[in-house]
Amino acid sequence: MSAGYAITTYKLQLCYKHLDWFKQTQSLFDAVLAFYYEQLDQNPQALSLTNQNLLRHLELKTIPQRNGTQPENPLPYKKVPLYFRRAAINAAISLYRSYDSRLKAWEENHKGQTEKGKPKPPGKLHASMLYYKGMYKDFDDKRIMLKLYTGKAWAWVKHRYTGRPFPENAETMSPTIVIKGKKVMLHIPVKEKVEDTRTAKERVKQRESFVVVAFSSSDTLAVCTAIQADGSTDYPYFIKGGKALAHRRKQLLGYIKRGTAGKKAPRLITQPVGNDALGVCPRGLSSYGQAEAGIVPQDHQPGRPNAKYYDKITRVTNHYAHEVSRKIVDYAKSHNAKIIVMPDYGNTFAKGTQHYLKTSVYDFIGRRIINDVKYKAWQCGIVVQQSNIRDSAKHCAKCGETIAKYNTEYQNPSQKFYGGRNFVCKNGHQGSTVLNTARNLGESFYQTFYEKAS
Incomplete structure (x- = not known):
């Protein structure tokens, strides 16, 4: 090898x-x-x-x-x-x-057009x-x-x-x-x-076990479950910390909203918080959204108002992403898994089909965790594969029926309720929504690769 x-x-x-x-x-x-x-x-x-x-x-x-x-x-x-x-x-x-x-790429795509959007040489080298x-x-x-x-x-x-x-x-x-x-x-x-540099295809042919990971925007940031070569699953691992992360972010955003310019300055909370008021970053998020996502906006770089709070939000988000990614890799090592399967959310938030990619993208750090897992896993001789999420969060992993979600026993389950931590299907199967998503991802990956390789 x-x-x-x-x-x-x-x-x-x-x-x-x-x-x-x-x-x-x-x-x-x-x-x-x-x-x-x-x-x-x-x-x-x-x-x-x-x-x-x-x-x-x-x-x-x-x-x-x-x-x-x-x-x-x-x-x-x-x-x-x-x-x-x-x-x-x-x-x-x-x-x-x-x-x-960059200049040549622009010239090829804008032949005979205006100079709008033409790359400029760097101002300060x-x-x-x-x-x-x-x-x-x-x-x-x-x-x-x-x-x-x-x-x-x-x-x-x-x-x-x-x-x-x-x-x-x-x-x-x-x-x-x-x-x-x-x-x-x-x-x-x-x-x-790195001793083990086999490709994922080689590992599948040699019937290595793998770990599947699913993410959420609740207190459970990630759920891992190990799947053996024969299709059997081991006990899952719930990685929490979402409430603590949300609390810390909310606390820091409160400092930003209250403003630091002085008592006479209008408070930020009374000002419009849309793209027109705060500007749009290249990823399409407002300054408020960038703060929630842990990104320091260009208007809040060092020397600008509230820069230290935006920097703290970035550091807090990075801390949790590194912590969760390390736990995922350690779980895979403890089960002797050589592949980690993670959701493929695409390059932009618009491509996602999950509720937390549409309505609360600012709280979601799944992409950052995936990037951290990739290099940490490779250091341990584990490869990361990303699988299309499709409808993995909409169907029961045991029977395939459409699921209804809810949070507590006093809430009526609904198929249109996107924030539910628990689910139930018409056949009576119930449990954690995130664990159900992970099992569906694992089943899809197993059928696509392991059953074809056997």
Whole structure:
């Protein structure tokens, strides 16, 4: 069995004494990046070269050679370290290729039309500093020595950092320094070996067991159930936390609604909360909706009103998504499952057919959980497959009859009640609506793949 690898970025916080040195280094990095971006803009034909050859081409045009030959367009900054310069060149190449590809795609789709929607070159060129070997050394479990520009000269400075430990037998790759206000973060890609790299098709042929997951917007965020190769099911696992997440979000949104501009300013709650009042983001959600979904709107970036609350909503949502995804993967490992089957909700909320994708999309974090499960599962040698949800939430998993949903015993079950946590069918089968959805997904996946493979 061939082995593969998984790369996860660890985010560590640096302890520093000279924040201005990091800012000076970042400023110089952006200046070098902008210089090489301009070189590419003046000679776009060079993009036909590979990245390695393009880097060499730019260096020959801007750096004096060993034999004393002077370049055409010398780099206006002196004593820039080799690997610092190359990191800036690679960042410039990446930014320019991205803009060039977007521009060509627009030109192909808008031939002879107006300039409306034409991609614009980036106004401010910026990229976080990638440190190749030569710009850092003495990297261990507690410290790292970084080369920084003080404004006058380059200096080696030792820093401590805090964060989760690296896994055993893992390879750390080149770090990236990210400055966020007064915080300086060290983003370390960590490469881990994955022993089991079989495809899902191979695992089905070898009759491996699998786990099915369904999501909801109630207190139960996810339900997992394991299905063996013979079709039998194991005990389900209900992952809760929806009420705590909703409470924390509501609390933070209350701070935003009450406003932070002062007593004389009109409260946000009295203002219109539609797209006309707050603007629309690329995903089609209002600013209020972005906050519920855990997305920081463009109008609420750092330095804007209420930015800290939107940032907190994002962090809280990410925390629960990571926590639930870890529990899903641990459940699959405990049942020795090699496949995790999850719903396929499509790329937009409009494609979903479930009630929580239509009426309360802001509370739903299922897509985020799915993305987190994918890389966590791959690290453990488990693959994730997504299955079309179809009518899995509308029919009984035991008899196939249409189900009616309800919340409590005092509520009359109804087929049109979308928020019910429980269900009942005309044959008397009843139970959890989310567990019923998971079983339907598992049955559909089993019939489609396992029965055909047998």
